[in-house]
Structures are given as structure tokens and as C-alpha cells.
Amino acid sequence: MNLREREAAVRRILDRRPPVVPPELCADAVRRGGRMLRRRAAARHVMWLVLLAAVVAFAVWASTTHPWVEPPSTTTPPVTGW
Amino acid sequence: MRERNVAQASRRDREFEAFVAGAAGRLLQTATLLTAEPPDDNPRARRLLTHALAHTYAVWDGLRGEDPYDRTRRELALRFERGVWHHHGFYRPPPGGVLRALGPQERLVLVLRLYEGVAEEQTAALLGMPAERVRAICLRAMATVLHPRREKSVPPVVEVAPS
Secondary structure, eight states, X not given: OOHHXXXXXXXXXXXXXXXXXXXXXXXXXXXXXXHHHHHHHHHHXXXXXXXXXXXXXXXXXXXXXXXXXXXXXXXXXXXXXX | OHHHHHHHHHHHXXXXXXXXXXXXXXXXXXXXXXXXXXXXXXHHHHHHHHHHHHHHHHTGGGOTTOOHXXXXXXXXXXXXXXXXXXXXXXXXXXXXXXXXXXXXXXXXXXXIIIISOOOHHHHHHHHTSOHHHHHHHHHHHHHHHHXXXXXXXXXXXXXXXXX
């Protein structure tokens, strides 16, 4: 028996007795898949909310402390009386 | 925005239902062969297929021309492979399945190569092993399937000379 014949014989064995597809299979998959989609959408929403909150917090902090302004020197005394 | 989403969801449902109606029989046969359960009592295969189909449903809008059957088959194979190590390390299939004499990896390779007709290189890439190993496992599994009685007394280590 060469390889091709043996492959054909195994295929015939595998093709025997196909199982019956349960009628609720599609509905179950849709329900489960829909739940996955909704969960992903919720995670996306939460991510956007966190991002928005971070941007707002940064803006408020920056507008109150002005981090871009050079702080007054603490080592050199102010020059007076020239 | 909401109307567009609703229209998209109903179109997805329709397309997915048509896909399942056409492909479920073959995919369930594949899953049943993988789990080595008898065709009339295959709860594990059904669960496996339901999860794989749910995954396909969730990525349906992002398939962009990719074959949903391929996608589901890949998900099925990988899920089976993961499940074997995570939950069913000592799982013994019930009597009645055609491939119960084979190990899980032998079943996976044999079903993908011969029942599903996936090419050797693709099977190797999917399972992350060299193509030579896929060929060796497939030949060993074929020998076990074709001569089950002789193998039953001998443990599954069987040397097969490639013809």
C-alpha cells in the first residue's frame, strides 16, 4: 500500500458517521460572540474615559503651577544697589 | 451612528448565520475527531466549536476578506491544543470515537492534514513545529489508525519507515 492509498484509507475512516449539528449551536455562538463584542466596546469606552480624565487633570495641574516658568534662583541673592 | 451600528449588527447576524449553516457540520465533525468522542455524544466538541464560532462572530466585521472557515478552524485547533495542556492533561476520551487510540497531538495533526486538507507547511506554522515533525507525526498516526489491533498491546511509540 503506497502513501496515497493509505491516506485515502484514513480519509475514509475519518469521514465515517458525521455528528448531527445541534440546532442551538448558532444562537449560542452569536450570544457568546455578542457578549465578547460588548465587553470589548465597554473596555474601549473605559479607556477613552481614563484618557480624557488624564488630559483634563494635566491641563488643570499645568494651568495652576505653570511648570514652564523658570523657578526663582535659590543660590544667587537678588542683585540690588548697582 | 446608532442606526448604522444596528444595520451592521443585523447584516453581521445574517452573514454569520449563513456561514454557520454551511460550515457547522464539517467543523463539528472536525471537533469531534479532535476530542475523540463518539459522534452521538460529543459535549466537549460542541463546546469547543461554540467557543471558536463565538470568536469568529466577534471578529466578523474585521475579517476583511479573510475566509471565516479558515479563521474558525485555526481557532478550533489552537483552542484544542491549549485546552489539552491546561484542563485535560489526564483526559481520557470515552470509547466510541474513531481516533481514541491516538494522542491529542497526533489527532490534531492527522485531522488538520488529512480531514481538513491543510498543507504540511501551514500545519507546521499553525502548531509552531518543523514540517518534518508534522510529517513524522502524521505517518505515525496513520499507521496507528490503519492497524489499531497491532498497536493496542504496544505503547504508542511506533516506528514507521516513510514510503
